[in-house]
Amino acid sequence: MCFYDLEPGGLAPPGALPVARPAGLAPWQASRAAAYVERELERTIRVVELARAARLNPSYFSRAFKTTFGLSPQKYVVERRLTRAKRIMLTTDEPLCGIAATCGFSDQAHLSRIFRRREGAPPNAWRREQRQAAAVS
Incomplete structure (x- = not known):
C-alpha cells in the first residue's frame, strides 16, 4: 500500500498518521486491460473479465483502474x-x-x-x- 503526507509541502503535522492512498495498476496490468477493452469493444465487457485479464479481484481492480485511468472501468x-x-x-x-x-x-x-x-x-x-x-x- 502506498502512503502520502497530509500537507502539500510534503510534511505531515507531528503525530499524524499516514493516510492510505489506493495504488494504481502496474503498467502491464493497465496495458492488458486497455488492450482487452479495444479487442472486445463490440461486445459486453464486464469488470470481472477485465479484472481477470489483470489478475486482480474485481473490487480491487475497479479502484486501481480508476486511480490509473481517471475513470471507472464502465466509463472508460x-x-x-x-x-x-x-x-x-x-x-x-x-x-x-x-x-x-x-x-x-x-x-x-x-x-x-x-x-x-x-x-x-x-x-x-x-x-x-x-x-x-x-x-x-
Missing part, C-alpha cells in the same frame, strides 16, 4: 466506444445502426443517447458539422 469503456464511433463516422458513410453495433452499443438509440449527452448534439448532426468544417479547412 463508454469513452472508448464513443471514440471509435466518432472515427468511423468521420471516415465512412456507414449508417448509425451499423456503427452502434460495431462499437458495442446495444442499438442506434443507445449510441444516440450517449453521444448527445457527451457531445451535445446527435451523431448525424455532429458528423455533418465535422465534415463541413473539414471541407472548409
Whole structure:
C-alpha cells in the first residue's frame, strides 16, 4: 500500500498518521486491460473479465483502474466506444445502426443517447458539422 503526507509541502503535522492512498495498476496490468477493452469493444465487457485479464479481484481492480485511468472501468469503456464511433463516422458513410453495433452499443438509440449527452448534439448532426468544417479547412 502506498502512503502520502497530509500537507502539500510534503510534511505531515507531528503525530499524524499516514493516510492510505489506493495504488494504481502496474503498467502491464493497465496495458492488458486497455488492450482487452479495444479487442472486445463490440461486445459486453464486464469488470470481472477485465479484472481477470489483470489478475486482480474485481473490487480491487475497479479502484486501481480508476486511480490509473481517471475513470471507472464502465466509463472508460463508454469513452472508448464513443471514440471509435466518432472515427468511423468521420471516415465512412456507414449508417448509425451499423456503427452502434460495431462499437458495442446495444442499438442506434443507445449510441444516440450517449453521444448527445457527451457531445451535445446527435451523431448525424455532429458528423455533418465535422465534415463541413473539414471541407472548409
